[in-house]
Amino acid sequence: MGFVYKTEEFNKVLEVLEGNYRIFAPVLKVGEGRFRDTDVIRYDYISRIEDAELEERSDFSFKEILIPLSETMFYFTENEIKEADYDARPVIVLMRSCDIHAVKRLDQMYTGNGPNNDWFYERLRDRVKFALIGCGKACPNSFCVDMGSNKTDEYAFSIDVVDGKVYCDVKDDELFAAFEGAGGSKDNVEPRFVTEAEFKVTRPEEVPIELFKDPMWDEYTKRCVNCGRCNFVCPTCTCFTIQDVFYTDNGRVGERRRVNASCMVDGYTDVAGGLVMRKTNGERMRFKVLHKVYDFRKRFGYDMCVGCGRCDTVCPEYISFANCINKLNARVKEVTENV
Amino acid sequence: MNKTTTDTNLKKLKKNAYRVSKVRGETASRVRCPGGEIDVDSLQRVVDIARKYGKGMVNITNRQGFEIPGIDLKDVEEVNKALQLIIENRNINQEEYNGGYPASGTRNVVACPGKQLCPFANYDTKKFAQEIDKAIFPNDHHVKIAFTGCSNDCAHTRLNDFGIIGMSEPQYNKDRCISCEQCVKYCKKRSVGALKVVNGKIERDVNKCVGCALCVNYCPTRAWTRSKEEYYRVVLLGRTGKKNPRMAEDFMRWADHDTVKKVICNVYAYLDEYLDREAVESKEHIGYIVDRTGFEEFLKYIMKDVTPNPKCEIQGRIYWGGKRYDQNNELRNSMWRFSEREDAVVLKQGE
Numbered sequence: 001m002g003f004v005y006k007t008e009e010f011n012k013v014l015e016v017l018e019g020n021y022r023i024f025a026p027v028l029k030v031g032e033g034r035f036r037d038t039d040v041i042r043y044d045y046i047s048r049i050e051d052a053e054l055e056e057r058s059d060f061s062f063k064e065i066l067i068p069l070s071e072t073m074f075y076f077t078e079n080e081i082k083e084a085d086y087d088a089r090p091v092i093v094l095m096r097s098c099d100i101h102a103v104k105r106l107d108q109m110y111t112g113n114g115p116n117n118d119w120f121y122e123r124l125r126d127r128v129k130f131a132l133i134g135c136g137k138a139c140p141n142s143f144c145v146d147m148g149s150n151k152t153d154e155y156a157f158s159i160d161v162v163d164g165k166v167y168c169d170v171k172d173d174e175l176f177a178a179f180e181g182a183g184g185s186k187d188n189v190e191p192r193f194v195t196e197a198e199f200k201v202t203r204p205e206e207v208p209i210e211l212f213k214d215p216m217w218d219e220y221t222k223r224c225v226n227c228g229r230c231n232f233v234c235p236t237c238t239c240f241t242i243q244d245v246f247y248t249d250n251g252r253v254g255e256r257r258r259v260n261a262s263c264m265v266d267g268y269t270d271v272a273g274g275l276v277m278r279k280t281n282g283e284r285m286r287f288k289v290l291h292k293v294y295d296f297r298k299r300f301g302y303d304m305c306v307g308c309g310r311c312d313t314v315c316p317e318y319i320s321f322a323n324c325i326n327k328l329n330a331r332v333k334e335v336t337e338n339v
Numbered sequence: 340m341n342k343t344t345t346d347t348n349l350k351k352l353k354k355n356a357y358r359v360s361k362v363r364g365e366t367a368s369r370v371r372c373p374g375g376e377i378d379v380d381s382l383q384r385v386v387d388i389a390r391k392y393g394k395g396m397v398n399i400t401n402r403q404g405f406e407i408p409g410i411d412l413k414d415v416e417e418v419n420k421a422l423q424l425i426i427e428n429r430n431i432n433q434e435e436y437n438g439g440y441p442a443s444g445t446r447n448v449v450a451c452p453g454k455q456l457c458p459f460a461n462y463d464t465k466k467f468a469q470e471i472d473k474a475i476f477p478n479d480h481h482v483k484i485a486f487t488g489c490s491n492d493c494a495h496t497r498l499n500d501f502g503i504i505g506m507s508e509p510q511y512n513k514d515r516c517i518s519c520e521q522c523v524k525y526c527k528k529r530s531v532g533a534l535k536v537v538n539g540k541i542e543r544d545v546n547k548c549v550g551c552a553l554c555v556n557y558c559p560t561r562a563w564t565r566s567k568e569e570y571y572r573v574v575l576l577g578r579t580g581k582k583n584p585r586m587a588e589d590f591m592r593w594a595d596h597d598t599v600k601k602v603i604c605n606v607y608a609y610l611d612e613y614l615d616r617e618a619v620e621s622k623e624h625i626g627y628i629v630d631r632t633g634f635e636e637f638l639k640y641i642m643k644d645v646t647p648n649p650k651c652e653i654q655g656r657i658y659w660g661g662k663r664y665d666q667n668n669e670l671r672n673s674m675w676r677f678s679e680r681e682d683a684v685v686l687k688q689g690e
Contacts, residue, residue, distance in 0.1 A: 032564040036454040036461055036507065036552075040561055060561070069515050069560055228519060229559040243518070243539040257539060259517035260560075 001176070002189025003168045009183045010166040011048050016178040017092060018047060021129070024065050025094040026058035027051060043093075052094060054161050057139040059314060061235035062095045066106055066124050069232075070259045073120060077253050084255070090127040092175075094159060097193060098142070098308040100130055101149035102235035105296075105304050109238040112300075120258075129172065134160035134192035139309055143199040143322045147307030151193045158191035167191075199322040203293050203303065204332040212286070216331045220324075221282035223317050228262030230288070230311035230321065236304050239263060263288050289324055347412050354479075356440035357415065358406065367398075367408040368418050371440055372429055373476075374450040374468035374486070375403030381425040388421050402447040402483075415439075430469065432476045441477030444622065448472045449485040451494040453505075460488025461505030461552055462569040467596070471603055480610040481622045483578075484603060490530070490551045490572070497587040500625050501603050502574035506550030506593065508566035513540050515562035522554035522563055529553055550593070570650070571599050575657060576626040585626075585661025588654075595648040602641050609640035626659070 005013065014023055027044040031037060041053045042060040072084040110121035132155035144150040156172035157179065169189040170179045231237045241261040246254040261268060264284050269277035278284050296304035311321045344364045353359065358367040370385055377385075385405050389397045394409035410418055419439030426433055426440065434441050448471050451457065453464030464486040471484060484501045487494035496502025518539045526534045533547040534554060541562075543554075550570060555563045570593045577587030591598070606625065613628050613636075614621065629637045634657055647653060 029561075031567055032561055034556055034558075035458050036565060036569075042561065069517055069562075070513070227521060227557070227559050232517075232559050245538040248538065259539070261517070262519065262559075265519050265521075 001170055001179075002187050003170065003179050003182075003184045004187050004189065005166040005168065005182065005184035007049060007161075007164060007166060010168070011050075012182040013168075013178050013184075014047060014049060016181065017175065021090045021092045022087075023047070023094070024062070024091050025052035026054070026062075026133075028053045049159070049161070049166060054094075054133055054159065055136075057096065057142075057308065057310065057313075059310065060233050061102065061308070061310065062093050062099050063102070063106060063235050063237075065091060065093055065128060066103075066121060067110075067238060067240065067260065070257060071120065073256045073258055075253075075255045086123070088123075088127065090129070092129045092131055092156065094131045094133050096133050096135055096139075096308075097152045098144045098147075098149040098306045099235050100132060100152045100154055101147075101306045102308070103130065105236040105306070106238055108300055129156040129175075130154070131156050132158040132191055134158055134167075135194045136160070136162070136192050138194045138197045140198060141309030141312035141320070141322065142194075142197045143201045143307040143309060143325075145195065145197040145307070146199075146201045146203075147303065147305055149306040149308075150195065150197065155191075158189070160189075160192050197307065198309065201307070201322050201325045202329045203325060204329045206336075207290060207294050207328070207332055208335055210335055211290075211328070211332060214331060214335070216327060217280075217282035217286045219282070220285035220319065221280040223319055224264065224281035224285055225317055226264045226266060226281050226284065227316060228265040229314045229316065230319075231262035231264055232260060233310040233314045235308060235310070236292070236306060237262070239268075241268075263291075285319075285324070289321070289328060292321075293325055293328070345413060352412075352415070354442035355415070355419070355438070356443060357410075360408065362409075364412055365408070366410050366412055366415065367406050368393075368410055368422070369400070369440065369443075370405040370407065370422065370425060371431065371443060371447045372404050373431070373448050373472035374465035375447075376429075376450075376465050376469075377405075377425075378428050381428045384421060384424050388418055392418050392421075400447075403449050404447050430473070432473065434477065442479060443477060444479035445475055445477075445482040446484075448475075449494050449496075449499070451487045453486070453488045457488055458556060459491065459551070459553070461507045461550070461565070462488060462571075464488050464494070464505065467503070467599075471600065474600070474604055475607070478607060479621065480607060480614065481624065482606060482610070490549045497574055497577045498579055499574075499587060500576055500578070501606070502577060502587045503599055504572040504574065506570040506572055507552040507555065508550060508568070508570060508593070509543060509548070509552055509554050510564045510566055511541065511543065512562050512564070515560045516540055517560060517562075519559065521557045521559065525553050525557040569596065570594065571596070573599055573602065576624075576629060576659065578624050578626055580624065582627075582665050583661050583663050585659045588657045588659055590654050590657060591647070592652050593648075594651040598645060598647045598651055601645045605641045605643050605645070608643070609637060612640070 023046050024043055025046045026041050029040050033040045041056060041058040043062055043064055046052050074081045074083045110118040156175055157168050157170040160167040167189045169191055170176055239261040240258045243257045278287055292305035293303050349359055356369045360366055389395055389407045392410045392414045393407045398406040400406050420437045422439050423437050448468040450464035450468035454460040454462055468486045483499040485494045485496040485499040486503045487496045488505045490504055496504055518536055520536060523534045526532055530551050530553050531547055531549055533544045534541050552565050555565050573591040573594055574587035575590040613632050615623055
């Protein structure tokens with residue numbers, strides 16, 4: 001069932017929803033970009049639809065609600081531990097189609113990858129509903145169409161703001177009352193999806209083992225500065241590392257945290273004894289790219305990357321992930337045809 | 340070879356921003372571009388003047404202007420008319436329409452590219468430079484002012500009477516910090532090493548931090564952001580020259596825009612009062628005047644009616660370094676003259 005609202009009417013919907021949910025949406029943070037007077041779009045809580053940035057793709061993804069950048073898991077004293085408190089209020093997250101596809105990847109890694117589900121992930125995940133932000137245009141550097149993430153019907157409701165009107169398609173019965181009571185006219189509403197992204201990519205079906213040490217990765221050893229931005233903005237990167245912190249005054253009391261980790265940043269492959277498994281940035285790039293468009297597929301049957309294009313946009317060295325996939329494909333062809 | 344030269348008032352010519360050439364009968368027009376910024380129409384006009392009245396060559400000056408050499412003294416009036424477009428486009432204070440540039444005892448206000456272009460800049464250097472230019476020009480007093488976006492000091496503000504260095508106060512959101520330690524690494528390698536990791540989060544030594552905001556540039560998660568406020572370090576009375584070249588010394592840090600502007604504008608009353616009237620061409624570096632009057636008296640003048648912002652820290656007394664050539668012209672270790680070293684011959688041969 002669809003509704004068309006004026007902005008003020010839709011804010012009434014949000015007001016009612018806020019009785020039970022917090023609304024987590026992309027927000028333009030003025031002046032918080034890398035450089036003086038540059039902005040960043042990242043997720044935060046909103047009360048009014050005007051506070052959400054719905055035109056441009058967010059620089060950082062929604063994933064911070066499910067896997068916070070830094071999260072205290074529990075506190076410990078000599079003989080006891082206590083799980084850290086968390087905000088248990090349910091959340092509605094506004095996100096684009098590509099990101100809704102990314103949720104499936106996060107679920108796969110945290111709740112569908114081995115015998116034990118991730119308890120901390122699950123307790124957050126169970127309280128989250130997803131609302132779709134329609135896409136009026138292709139995002140810069142996106143290749144969602146070729147990754148098959150440009151469309152979805154897995155949303156609680158959709159939002160398309162066009163010419164000052166808010167178009168909603170509501171699927172979730174639990175939320176229906178909030179939408180019905182706010183005025184607005186009933187209509188058939190279809191969320192907007194893009195059918196042509198900025199870039200076209202072709203993924204290799206199979207990657208022969210020779211590619212592991214292929215010179216194509218050397219370029220990235222020279223270009224990449226291993227800052228890890230591509231990982232931190234990626235909606236499907238799930239890696240974390242653990243910090244055990246002992247409060248300095250005491251030394252026997254402390255907390256365990258987990259923080260996002262990046263396979264590009266130093267330290268990721270350090271192991272006991274001082275061994276570093278992937279030293280060069282080219283090796284790290286190879287690991288990341290193949291995991292996103294090949295290795296994950298080998299294990300789960302579909303690719304990890306959703307083609308949102310954030311990693312291309314954020315890279316300070318202008319390395320294009322999309323272009324790397326195409327280079328990989330071309331190189332695979334070369335190598336297999338020459339055998 | 341000798342040209343017939345007309346009766347020319349050179350004093351007046353210099354006050355009209357022309358340089359007296361060593362070639363008799365010729366002069367050079369000095370085109371001042373506040374903040375080192377020029378639009379393409381003005382630049383084209385510089386080219387046109389150099390082609391028509393000069394020798395088809397233009398000098399780029401040390402203080403971000405242009406100098407068009409080889410102009411015949413009899414063409415000065417025509418050149419002044421041609422300069423009008425530049426003067427208007429560059430928003431230069433002018434005394435007489437079509438009269439060319441007014442004199443600049445006060446030198447062109449220099450600026451690095453600033454935040455319009457440079458990833459490291461903490462404020463709009465050009466805009467601030469042009470604002471100051473509007474406030475102080477034209478003026479006969481010999482004052483050098485430069486604006487630079489960060490502590491890299493690409494504008495060499497430390498060789499100026501007033502050097503304005505941009506600062507941002509880094510804001511830390513610990514919830515976004517994953518302790519990748521890139522801020523720590525870059526602060527140590529490219530700045531002063533004011534950051535360290537304590538229990539998985541970053542501690543900033545607020546006294547050591549110079550406000551360059553490198554940590555903000557290199558933070559991959561937006562845990563570090565710049566303060567909304569733009570701050571400035573003010574350095575004073577650096578100079579080059581024969582007698583006692585020296586670097587400018589710190590006067591203020593974390594000063595705000597209004598404080599900086601007032602302090603700069605206040606210097607002219609001090610110069611009106613204490614300039615040596617016997618000085619050659621009525622020109623003296625401010626620093627030598629301060630040497631005579633004492634820093635306290637200088638401070639009294641430049642801080643007149645200034646209410647510094649609460650965060651601003653001010654140095655009460657300043658001591659400058661640099662070599663005093665009027666006292667000692669010896670090489671610092673003259674007993675180790677290169678020519679007297681035993682291995683000098685070998686070194687000269689490059690072996």
